[in-house]
Structure formats: C-alpha cells, structure tokens
Amino acid sequence: LKSAADLTDIICIALHMIYFGIMNKQQNNNHKHVDSAKIKQLLVVQNSPCASVLVNLFTPGNMLKQNVVNLKRSMEKAIGSIDLLHEPENVKESMKERLATLTESFHNTGSSMGLGLFVSSSEAALVEFPFPVIECTVVGHSFETRDLLYLEQYLEPYYALSISKDLIRLYKGSGTSLVEVSNELFPKHYTAEYEYEHASVGSSHGYSLKGFEKDKGEIANIRQESFVKSASRTLSTIITDPHAQIIVTGPARLVHEV
Numbered sequence: 001l002k003s004a005a006d007l008t009d010i011i012c013i014a015l016h017m018i019y020f021g022i023m024n025k026q027q028n029n030n031h032k033h034v035d036s037a038k039i040k041q042l043l044v045v046q047n048s049p050c051a052s053v054l055v056n057l058f059t060p061g062n063m064l065k066q067n068v069v070n071l072k073r074s075m076e077k078a079i080g081s082i083d084l085l086h087e088p089e090n091v092k093e094s095m096k097e098r099l100a101t102l103t104e105s106f107h108n109t110g111s112s113m114g115l116g117l118f119v120s121s122s123e124a125a126l127v128e129f130p131f132p133v134i135e136c137t138v139v140g141h142s143f144e145t146r147d148l149l150y151l152e153q154y155l156e157p158y159y160a161l162s163i164s165k166d167l168i169r170l171y172k173g174s175g176t177s178l179v180e181v182s183n184e185l186f187p188k189h190y191t192a193e194y195e196y197e198h199a200s201v202g203s204s205h206g207y208s209l210k211g212f213e214k215d216k217g218e219i220a221n222i223r224q225e226s227f228v229k230s231a232s233r234t235l236s237t238i239i240t241d242p243h244a245q246i247i248v249t250g251p252a253r254l255v256h257e258v
Contacts, residue, residue: 034127039155043143045142048141048142049120049141051095051118052116053099054136055133057115059111060110064108074137078117079099084139094121103117105126113133156245157174158173158174159235160173161248161258163231163250163251164250165224166189166190167190168187168190168231185237186231186234190224228257
C-alpha cells in the first residue's frame with residue numbers, strides 16, 4: 001500500500017462487494033429459483049383447482065430438521081383441503097401425488113429463507129425464495145401470488161456500478177446472481193498522473209505573479225470527476241434500455257457525476 005488512500009479504496013471496494021452480495025456462479029445453484037417465464041405462467045392459472053403451500057425455512061444447521069417437520073405439517077393441511085374439493089377423485093389424487101413429488105425433491109440445504117409448492121391439474125412447481133414468505137396453505141381456483149409477484153420483481157435484471165477513487169467496476173445482476181462485466185470497457189482504472197503547475201513570473205511592469213500554484217487536491221478532484229463522467233458515457237453505450245435499473249455506490253461526490 002502506497003498511502004492511506006489506497007487502503008481506503010480497498011475497504012471501499014470490499015464494502016461494495018458485501019453490499020451487492022457478490023457470489024460465485026456455483027453458489028447460485030444452491031437456490032432453486034424458477035425463471036420469470038415460469039412465474040408468469042403460475043400467475044395466470046385460473047378456474048382450476050390449485051394448491052399453494054408456503055413455509056419459512058430455518059437456515060442454521062441445527063434447525064434444518066424443523067424445516068422437514070413444518071413442511072410435513074403444511075402438506076397434511078393441504079391434502080386435507082384437497083380431499084374436500086368438489087372435484088373428480090382422479091384430479092384430487094393427481095394433485096396430492098404432485099405435492100408428494102415436489103416435497104421429495106426439496107433439498108433441505110438451509111440456503112433459502114422461504115419455500116413454495118404450487119400444484120394444479122396442469123402445473124407443479126417448487127420455488128425457493130431468498131426472502132421470508134407469508135406462510136399459508138391455500139386451496140382454491142388460483143395460486144397464492146403475493147410472494148410470487150415479489151419474486152418476479154426481485155428477479156428483474158439490473159446493473160450495479162461500483163465507484164472508488166482509482167477503480168470503477170460494472171456488474172450485471174438478477175436475483176442472487178451478480179457477475180462482473182469484464183471486457184475492453186470495464187473495469188476502468190484511473191491512471192492519470194498529477195501535473196504540478198508552478199507559479200509564473202509577471203510582465204516587465206513588475207514581478208507580480210500572473211499565475212498561481214493550483215491546489216493539488218483540487219486538480220485531483222477535477223480529474224477524478226472527469227474519470228467518472230467518462231465511465232458514465234461508456235455505460236450509456238452498454239445499457240440502451242431506458243427502463244434498466246442501475247445501482248450506483250461510492251463516494252457521494254463521485255456518484256453525483258454519473
């Protein structure tokens with residue numbers, strides 16, 4: 001480290017990474033998130049017997065067994081409600097079999113905060129939520145959609161721009177996935193050297209100084225702001241969607257220049 005400023009940059013970048021929740025691509029496989037298309041499909045199911053089971057999950061290792069107990073209790077409640085439906089027996093049996101199959105497919109890893117089982121005569125989906133859900137067991141003519149709608153918004157793609165004094169990084173995210181954009185445009189490194197401007201001597205009328213020594217810190221601030229503005233222009237060539245969501249973090253003075 002050359003200076004305290006270098007240490008500040010490192011701490012700043014580390015905090016940005018924690019804030020964004022950056023994780024390796026392999027870690028994303030721990031969550032069984034359905035894609036937006038599947039969520040939309042579940043949202044439009046109408047006039048069909050549907051069962052929705054939503055439970056919150058314990059994540060600490062010594063509490064994982066409780067997840068199985070809670071899920072079993074909710075399953076029994078759902079099956080009881082399905083048995084009361086005024087539907088053909090084959091329809092009710094199909095729904096119960098689908099629920100059982102989804103339950104068996106649940107991997108109790110402790111990596112999700114909520115779980116949803118959604119079954120109808122034509123649909124079967126297990127959804128793990130990265131946030132707590134509103135626990136319920138509902139059997140009716142459509143699925144319980146509150147948490148599905150929230151998850152749909154959560155999965156909307158976005159960009160994250162991390163700004164520090166000497167480095168600007170761009171990330172593309174969706175849900176729990178956040179991947180750094182690495183190409184000829186990003187990340188951007190600030191490499192400009194400060195050119196110190198000395199005072200100059202006045203005219204023949206006297207030796208008054210017609211110039212002055214510019215403040216080194218002021219010059220550095222101007223160049224950093226120019227550096228950020230340049231990154232902002234580059235960003236506009238990458239993100240062409242006017243409705244794209246962009247998160248910007250960094251020193252307030254520099255974020256203001258984006």
